[in-house]
Structure formats: structure tokens, C-alpha cells
Amino acid sequence: MLPFDVTVAAQKRIAPHIVRTPIFTNHLLNQWLGGHSIHFKCENFQKAGSFKARGAMNTLLACRDRGELPEKVVAFSLGNHSSGVAWACRTLGIPARIYLQQGVLPLKKQATENYGCEVIMTSSRQEAMQRVQEDVDKGYYFIHPYDHDDIIAGQSTCALEIYDELPNTTAIFAPIGGGGLASGTWLATQYLQKTAKVFGVEPVRANDAARSVREGHVIGYDSPPDTIADGVRTLALTERTFEYVQKLDGIFEIEEEDIYYWSQWVAHLVKITAEPACSMVLGGAFEWLKTQTTPQQVVVIISGGNVDADSHRKIWDKNRLDITPLQRWLEAK
Amino acid sequence: MLPFDVTVAAQKRIAPHIVRTPIFTNHLLNQWLGGHSIHFKCENFQKAGSFKARGAMNTLLACRDRGELPEKVVAFSLGNHSSGVAWACRTLGIPARIYLQQGVLPLKKQATENYGCEVIMTSSRQEAMQRVQEDVDKGYYFIHPYDHDDIIAGQSTCALEIYDELPNTTAIFAPIGGGGLASGTWLATQYLQKTAKVFGVEPVRANDAARSVREGHVIGYDSPPDTIADGVRTLALTERTFEYVQKLDGIFEIEEEDIYYWSQWVAHLVKITAEPACSMVLGGAFEWLKTQTTPQQVVVIISGGNVDADSHRKIWDKNRLDITPLQRWLEAK
Numbered sequence: 326m327l328p329f330d331v332t333v334a335a336q337k338r339i340a341p342h343i344v345r346t347p348i349f350t351n352h353l354l355n356q357w358l359g360g361h362s363i364h365f366k367c368e369n370f371q372k373a374g375s376f377k378a379r380g381a382m383n384t385l386l387a388c389r390d391r392g393e394l395p396e397k398v399v400a401f402s403l404g405n406h407s408s409g410v411a412w413a414c415r416t417l418g419i420p421a422r423i424y425l426q427q428g429v430l431p432l433k434k435q436a437t438e439n440y441g442c443e444v445i446m447t448s449s450r451q452e453a454m455q456r457v458q459e460d461v462d463k464g465y466y467f468i469h470p471y472d473h474d475d476i477i478a479g480q481s482t483c484a485l486e487i488y489d490e491l492p493n494t495t496a497i498f499a500p501i502g503g504g505g506l507a508s509g510t511w512l513a514t515q516y517l518q519k520t521a522k523v524f525g526v527e528p529v530r531a532n533d534a535a536r537s538v539r540e541g542h543v544i545g546y547d548s549p550p551d552t553i554a555d556g557v558r559t560l561a562l563t564e565r566t567f568e569y570v571q572k573l574d575g576i577f578e579i580e581e582e583d584i585y586y587w588s589q590w591v592a593h594l595v596k597i598t599a600e601p602a603c604s605m606v607l608g609g610a611f612e613w614l615k616t617q618t619t620p621q622q623v624v625v626i627i628s629g630g631n632v633d634a635d636s637h638r639k640i641w642d643k644n645r646l647d648i649t650p651l652q653r654w655l656e657a658k
Numbered sequence: 659m660l661p662f663d664v665t666v667a668a669q670k671r672i673a674p675h676i677v678r679t680p681i682f683t684n685h686l687l688n689q690w691l692g693g694h695s696i697h698f699k700c701e702n703f704q705k706a707g708s709f710k711a712r713g714a715m716n717t718l719l720a721c722r723d724r725g726e727l728p729e730k731v732v733a734f735s736l737g738n739h740s741s742g743v744a745w746a747c748r749t750l751g752i753p754a755r756i757y758l759q760q761g762v763l764p765l766k767k768q769a770t771e772n773y774g775c776e777v778i779m780t781s782s783r784q785e786a787m788q789r790v791q792e793d794v795d796k797g798y799y800f801i802h803p804y805d806h807d808d809i810i811a812g813q814s815t816c817a818l819e820i821y822d823e824l825p826n827t828t829a830i831f832a833p834i835g836g837g838g839l840a841s842g843t844w845l846a847t848q849y850l851q852k853t854a855k856v857f858g859v860e861p862v863r864a865n866d867a868a869r870s871v872r873e874g875h876v877i878g879y880d881s882p883p884d885t886i887a888d889g890v891r892t893l894a895l896t897e898r899t900f901e902y903v904q905k906l907d908g909i910f911e912i913e914e915e916d917i918y919y920w921s922q923w924v925a926h927l928v929k930i931t932a933e934p935a936c937s938m939v940l941g942g943a944f945e946w947l948k949t950q951t952t953p954q955q956v957v958v959i960i961s962g963g964n965v966d967a968d969s970h971r972k973i974w975d976k977n978r979l980d981i982t983p984l985q986r987w988l989e990a991k
Contacts, residue, residue, distance in 0.1 A: 593965070
């Protein structure tokens with residue numbers, strides 16, 4: 326595991342390039358929840374639309390600090406990591422080649438291309454990995470979406486900003502895909518706010534992290550699981566991220582219909598475009614708060630805002646705003 | 659017409675209560691538009707979800723400054739004004755009665771009720787006006803949604819914040835419903851940035867302001883016009899707001915399909931929940947910029963973010979993100 330102070334070093338590196346994203350709250354929601362308060366760290370406003378810009382930029386700048394800035398970069402991704410890498414490479418003037426898997430949101434492909442990198446579609450994760458290996462042999466520098474210390478250190482800067490702005494935070498909730506953000510959040514917490522809890526949130530339909538923790542070893546999928554939360558359709562944790570994810574204070578698993586429910590309510594209450602993979606995180610925070618008897622100040626990481634028209638259409642296919650979180654809150658009591 | 663310095667007085671009054679809303683921009687959009695830049699003043703993050711909080715709060719505080727803080731307040735509205743009044747009244751501890759017309763978004767009714775005021779549904783604008791008159795006779799203080807100097811002065815503070823943060827602004831675009839926001843924006847501009855232009859934007863289907871200016875007198879509707887942009891389904895300007903609206907540098911009229919188009923693109927590029935009545939304003943700015951040969955720094959006022967599930971469903975019924983604003987931009991050249 327990484328030493329705790331990597332977060333501060335990463336923040337120093339990337340701060341001139343990334344957005345210090347705002348933290349929003351909603352008075353009505355807090356009023357409904359009684360003594361608790363929920364805050365939203367809005368990484369949907371981050372460069373390239375997600376927290377992935379942090380890890381990508383930190384990885385490249387850490388190379389530069391070692392005098393090894395890559396001449397060319399290769400990556401594969403479900404979408405947000407590719408945009409993050411493409412943005413970071415363009416910012417630093419490095420050519421990038423990105424492998425995207427068939428089935429990635431067309432919008433995320435478009436966003437990646439807009440940053441001026443080379444985009445190649447592959448039919449499977451296996452094919453992407455093989456082609457990446459060939460590129461690495463030809464001198465490309467490979468940036469893994471999460472299985473890399475500099476990526477984890479980069480993602481940890483999001484929590485640093487949270488503790489800096491809201492020093493009374495008692496718990497942070499983050500989505501778990503490959504585990505990079507959750508790992509980084511746990512890491513920053515050990516250094517900056519040891520008493521705070523860190524929770525992960527997954528769709529029930531993509532609950533490989535929760536099952537891995539229960540079983541005590543990494544369990545994965547052969548092909549991307551079917552959920553509206555496309556940002557966390559990752560196949561599996563790696564040993565590196567599993568080590569952190571095991572130390573989380575818990576993982577909440579969200580039913581598909583509830584992902585739709587919280588997607589509508591985040592759009593309505595927080596007035597932002599959040600990916601379903603982030604809106605579901607509010608569901609996890611809500612579940613936890615129901616069990617808490619002392620007032621909690623919770624931060625939900627809205628990790629990205631890249632939502633395509635088809636996902637919007639599915640989310641809004643019927644009205645889910647007629648049952649308020651307050652009604653759900655009272656029912657649970 | 660009001661003296662120009664009312665804006666500063668209004669800002670001083672309301673600043674402790676309202677949100678100084680952020681101004682966002684999008685690098686990709688600016689890149690597409692060549693030398694121009696577009697900024698979004700995000701009143702969707704304002705108290706009660708729209709700029710209406712400014713006018714309502716200014717009206718009540720102006721009463722208080724005169725030693726005449728009302729004991730009870732009455733208002734009618736399409737939704738956002740009612741929430742603004744309800745919020746301002748709750749903040750100042752004044753009971754409020756709000757008449758909402760049948761057909762108002764259920765969500766806006768819910769929001770108004772959440773602020774703890776009395777909500778009464780009426781079948782028509784005429785009925786609402788009659789019942790308001792009865793209440794005024796009983797001692798209620800009436801806050802009109804736009805036909806009031808303190809409302810216009812309150813709404814003008816939005817432009818004050820824009821010029822303060824972006825002193826190189828060359829044009830502001832605002833939606834026109836009853837004309838309060840457009841009037842206030844024009845007023846603030848005369849005092850703070852006389853060289854800047856102010857444009858109004860309306861749906862083609864609710865273009866009473868544009869037609870009124872063309873005809874030289876106020877033309878209105880008998881019943882709310884049918885458009886997805888529910889926030890500007892106002893029946894007509896009043897003589898008061900018409901006086902300002904006539905002085906605008908132009909009014910853009912947006913086709914219904916284009917309101918859907920820009921709604922998708924604002925959600926996608928700016929990552930915010932914006933009412934269709936505000937997203938369409940980007941369409942107006944886009945039309946104007948196409949005709950400009952020198953670089954412009956434009957601000958689009960995203961006047962509110964209260965969108966119900968049915969409007970979302972209509973907006974996302976099909977993918978409109980496959981044709982980028984860049985493609986439209988190049989086609990026009």
C-alpha cells in the first residue's frame with residue numbers, strides 16, 4: 326500500500342491543471358433527513374467531466390518528476406478514463422492512443438475524440454489488453470484505469486479537497502468500479518481525517534467488489550455486467566485495489582430501480598447532470614444514514630457527468646419524483 | 659422607468675440571503691465557436707431553484723426598509739415565482755398564500771408547499787387575479803410576478819453579479835416570460851456596462867414579447883401557450899415591462915425542436931439541470947454569434963432548474979446529441 330502522504334504530493338502536482346470542483350448541498354434534503362447533512366462533491370464539473378482527470382494527470386506529471394515524461398501514451402477504458410487520459414495528454418502535448426470497447430457510450434467516444442487522440446474500437450477487453458501490450462512493446466506508456474499507484478494517488482486528491490472544505494465530514498461515499506477512487510479516498514482519509522468513515526457503493530447487478538470482500542478474494546465478470554450505471558461496469562478489482570477496498574467501512578449494493586430513482590432526485594435536488602453510477606451513491610448514503618442515531622455530515626462523490634441520451638431516456642421513462650426521499654425516510658423509521 | 663442605481667441598492671439588501679450563483683463555461687463549446695466564448699450564469703442553483711428568489715426577497719426587504727414589512731403575503735404564478743415568494747416569506751417569517759393555476763408542474767407545486775406556505779389551485783388566471791384582489795382587500799400584500807418595480811430591481815442583481823465577475827461581457831441573453839428578468843438585466847446594463855448588449859429569447863410558440871415589440875403595443879394570450887418551455891408560458895408583458903423590453907437589442911424566437919436540442923446540449927456540456935426556458939436561451943446566443951465577426955464574450959442566464967419528470971422524458975425521447983453545435987456552426991458558415 327502507498328504511504329499516506331502521496332495525496333498531498335499528487336495535489337501539488339495536479340492543482341494547476343484540474344478544477345477544484347464545488348461542493349453543493351440541498352437544504353430541503355437535509356431538512357428531510359433531520360439532523361444529518363449530505364454534501365455533493367461535483368466531479369461532474371471536473372476536466373473531461375469526471376474525477377479520472379486527476380489520476381491521469383498525476384500519473385503523467387509523476388513521470389515528468391522522474392524525468393521520464395512519456396513520448397506517447399496508450400490506454401483502454403469504459404469511457405471516462407479515456408477522456409481523462411486524452412485531456413491530460415493534450416494538456417501536456419503528448420500523443421495518445423485509446424482503445425474503447427464496443428458498447429461504450431457513443432458520447433464518451435465522441436468526448437475522447439474531441440481531445441484530439443487516436444481512438445480505436447475493440448470487440449473485447451481481452452483484445453484491448455493484447456493490443457495495449459503490443460503498443461507497450463513499441464514504446465507506448467500504458468496508463469491503466471485503476472491498477473496503478475499514481476492513479477490511486479491522483480484520485481485521492483478529491484477527498485483532500487473534501488476534508489479541506491468540510492473538515493467536519495464524518496463519512497465519504499464513493500462509487501466502486503475498478504476501485505481507484507474508493508482506494509484513493511480511503512488513503513486520503515487515513516492521512517487527513519482518520520476518524521471519518523469511507524463507504525463504497527455498487528449496483529446489485531455489478532456487485533463484484535462486495536462479493537470479493539465477502540469471499541476474501543477478487544471475483545470478477547467475464548463481460549461487462551448489465552446495469553444503467555455504465556461507469557462501474559468494470560470486470561473486476563485488481564489485487565492492488567482489493568487491498569484498499571477490503572478496508573472500507575462497508576459497501577452498499579443498490580437495486581437497479583433505485584439507481585433510476587436516485588438519478589431523478591439528484592437531477593432535481595442538486596440541479597446537476599450526474600451519471601447513474603454517481604447518483605446511486607446517494608442511495609448508499611441514504612441507507613447508512615437511516616441506521617445512524619447521531620448527526621452525520623456525509624459527502625457523496627458525484628464522480629462524473631457524462632450521460633448519453635439513451636441513459637437519460639431510460640432514467641426519465643416514468644415519473645419517480647412523486648415519492649419523495651422524505652416519504653422513504655419516514656417509512657424506514 | 660427606474661433610476662439605474664436601484665440595482666446596487668437591491669443587491670445590498672438581498673446579498674445576505676441569496677446565493678451568489680456560479681458562472682460556468684465549457685471549453686469544448688468555446689473551441690467550437692472559434693473566437694467567441696459563452697458563459698452560463700447558473701440561477702438554477704439559486705434559492706428555490708430560480709432567479710425569482712431575488713425579486714421576491716428584494717420586494718419584501720424594500721417594504722421593511724420603509725417600515726412596512728407585510729404581515730401576510732399573497733401571490734400567483736406559473737411556479738418559480740411562487741417558490742421564490744414562499745422561500746422569501748419563510749426566511750422572513752411571513753405567512754404566504756399562493757394561487758397556482760391548474761396545469762402548473764406538480765413539482766413546482768410540491769416545491770412551493772415545501773416552503774410551508776398555503777397553496778390554493780385555481781382554474782384560470784382570471785380566477786387567481788380575482789381571489790388575489792379579495793385577499794388584498796383583507797390586508798394581504800400582493801407580490802406580482804413581474805409587474806412591480808422592486809421585482810425588476812431584484813432581478814437586475816443577477817446582471818450586477820455577471821458584470822462584477824466577467825467585466826468583459828459584451829452581451830447578456832435572458833429568457834422573456836413576463837419580462838421581469840429581461841427588464842432588470844437591461845436596467846443593470848445601463849448603469850454598469852452601457853456598451854454591452856441585452857437580448858431576450860422566447861419560444862416561437864410563445865413569442866408575445868417579440869410580436870408586441872413589432873406591433874408597438876402589448877399583445878398577449880388568453881390562455882398559456884403550448885410549449886415545453888413552461889417557465890415562459892406567461893400570457894403577456896405589462897406596460898411596465900414592455901417599456902424595458904422595447905429597448906432590448908433584439909429578441910430571438912426559438913423553434914420548439916430547437917428548445918429540445920439545446921436542452922440536451924446544456925445538460926451534456928454544462929452538466930446542469932436547466933429548465934427548457936433557459937436552455938433555449940443558448941439557442942438565441944448561438945444565432946446571434948453566427949452573425950458576429952469580432953470575438954464576443956456572451957453570458958446566457960440559466961434562470962431556473964425546476965424541471966419535472968414529464969419534461970425530462972419529452973426532452974430525452976430521442977437522441978439529439980448526435981449532431982453537435984459545431985456541425986450546426988459550420989453549416990451556417
